[in-house]
Amino acid sequence: MADLSRRALLRGTGGLGVTGALAAMTGCGVPPAYVETADRGGPDRSARDRRLVFANWPLYIDVDDRHKQRRPTLDAFERRTGISVTYTEEINDNDEFFGKISPALMNHQSTGRDLIVISDWMCARFVRLGWVQEMDRAAQPHVARHLDPLLRNPHFDPGRRHSVPWQSGITGIAYNRKKLGREIKHTADLWKDDLRGRVTLLSGLDESFALLMQGEGVDITRWTADDFHRMTDRIRRLVSKGHIRRFTGNDYIKDLDSGDVLAAQAYSGDVIQLQADNPDIEFVVPEEGAELWAESLLIPDLAEHKRNAERLIDYYYRPEVAADLAAWVNYVCPVPAARDILASSKDKERAALAEDPLIFPDDAMRKRLAIARDITSKERTEFAKEWNGMVGL
Known part of the structure; x- marks a missing residue:
């Protein structure tokens, strides 16, 4: 491996x-x-x-x-x-x-x-x-x-x-169940007070947006510009409150492993390797769904x-x-x-x-997976500017 x-x-x-x-x-x-x-x-x-x-x-x-x-x-x-x-x-x-x-x-x-x-x-x-x-x-x-x-x-x-x-692969949520002391079942669970300053999101627009929209109840196979702006409004508020520790590339792996971060937007393939060294790390496909890519x-x-x-x-x-x-x-x-x-x-x-x-996702997990509609060339310039400004890219 x-x-x-x-x-x-x-x-x-x-x-x-x-x-x-x-x-x-x-x-x-x-x-x-x-x-x-x-x-x-x-x-x-x-x-x-x-x-x-x-x-x-x-x-x-x-x-x-x-x-x-x-x-x-x-x-x-x-x-x-x-x-x-x-x-x-x-x-x-x-x-x-x-x-x-x-x-x-x-x-x-x-x-x-x-x-x-x-x-x-x-x-x-x-x-x-x-x-x-x-x-x-x-x-x-x-x-x-x-x-x-x-x-x-x-x-x-x-x-x-x-x-x-x-x-x-799947973009879902990885978290340290033992240190957090509770389960994460929904994307909204990331926004609870006990995770303030201890949660990270992926910095890439294409890697991030679908899961965050799904947490808002959006069907990502047919999302709209209004869905996108509602999602970024929520994330912007969380950033201003200091709830989101930072936006990351794959360095969330190190943060999770060290315990500096308790929950992170994550890729399924990374978590398999993390779990080999740290069995307290769990990966969840939220009840609202996760992106299959x-x-x-x-x-x-x-x-x-x-x-x-x-x-x-x-x-x-x-x-x-x-x-x-x-x-x-x-x-x-x-x-x-x-x-x-x-x-x-x-x-x-x-x-x-x-x-x-x-x-090999089981039947229950498969029902919650969806492939996101891609961002069109017409949408990309506006959306990337909004996202990157918020993330600090």
């Missing part, structure tokens, strides 16, 4: 940055950098050039404990198919990576990559701009069969025609090995392969059928993962 949470690395904040500048140019109507469907594909060299280039985040694939350069599931794919994979861990931040490859995409040039993994809120921009190709689901039977129904129809990509989740695989425009990339994606949707990946990265597995594979393992540690609701 990973020694360090991948989300502890730098993440895009969804602020103005490169994407905000593009959004400001976009306005209403067809974006100036939009690529028409007919112009997205190029000659596919997959049949005669059996390779592909796969760009991912660090610590986001299984690694051999004895030989750190070996990636067992990826190595098995190469042996199985004869396709050579150039695997790079070059994505450390959504906005930074966007800035790295956007000049090529907006100028209708190849990025040199056949497969990339980015957060769904950023995937929404790629799909909206026409910078990714539609996948051939007929050539991906395992995706068609095994993709979690909860992840099949995000607002930005109905039917997942352009994207496939690599891993998923994914980081997804995309095939950029003019990728030279599209068919090879589609084969790799489908390979990772084989339940036995998804199980191996889930056992290492410890995020919510987008292939529910992998649960039975892990449950039947003779290794007790692997078998126990099948019962972990933060990897």
Whole structure:
């Protein structure tokens, strides 16, 4: 399993940055950098050039404990198919990576990559701009069969025609049950007096807003600007009263572990690792619900090995392969059928993962999970300015 949470690395904040500048140019109507469907594909060299280039985040694939350069599931794919994979861990931040490859995409040039993994809120921009190709689901039977129904129809990509989740997760609440001395069941429980100055929220707009709206009773699949402003009004009042200790990146992990903070907006994958060292840390999906998110695989425009990339994606949707990946990265597995594979393992540690609701949410938890409607390009500039001003970014 990973020694360090991948989300502890730098993440895009969804602020103005490169994407905000593009959004400001976009306005209403067809974006100036939009690529028409007919112009997205190029000659596919997959049949005669059996390779592909796969760009991912660090610590986001299984690694051999004895030989750190070996990636067992990826190595098995190469042996199985004869396709050579150039695997790079070059994505450390959504906005930074966007800035790295956007000049090529907006100028209708190849990025040199056949497969990339980015957060769904950023995937929404790629799909909206026409910078990714539609996948051939007929050539991906395992995706068609095994993709979690909860992840099949995000607002930005109905039917997942352009994207496939690599891993998923939940933004909920982590807290120290022993030190707090009570349960947290609702988002509003964070605002009680005994947590004044001992609670943190995530600083990134895209990472934060959905859970906070859900705490207000909002259906995040169809939230409105009024919902957003009501939420920020509440948070602004809590900030002014000193109730919220601060807004954080992944340093909330250290704060929770040390006891300086008793409750925090948190990612499910981080908490699994925290609990291994501190069993008093609990993770809760509030009664009002929590956000289910994914980081997804995309095939950029003019990728030279599209068919090879589609084969790799489908390979990772084989339940036995998804199980191996889930056992290492410890995020919510987008292939529910992998649960039975892990449950039947003779290794007790692997078998126990099948019962972990933060990897395979149970039915009660699943009913409270939702994928948020993405922030549109028109909304982003205004909302990011309001949020970042409050957070201090």
